[in-house]
Amino acid sequence: MNRPIDEAVAARAYQLWEQAGKPEGRDEEFWRLAEQELRNEDKGSPLRTPDTL
Numbered sequence: 575m576n577r578p579i580d581e582a583v584a585a586r587a588y589q590l591w592e593q594a595g596k597p598e599g600r601d602e603e604f605w606r607l608a609e610q611e612l613r614n615e616d617k618g619s620p621l622r623t624p625d626t627l
Contacts, residue, residue: 583608 586608591597594604 579612582612586611 583605587601587604590607591601591604594600
């Protein structure tokens with residue numbers, strides 16, 4: 575695991591979860607959203623989604 579990246583994803587996932595009203599049982603959804611957001615911020619990432627190009 576890449577600890578600094580995991581910490582950034584965890585922090586962003588927590589923010590997203592709070593903004594959504596802290597719903598239960600959706601931790602994986604918020605983790606994936608946070609990962610994608612961070613990938614999209616990295617302009618060199620091959621995993622960026624087309625809507626952010």
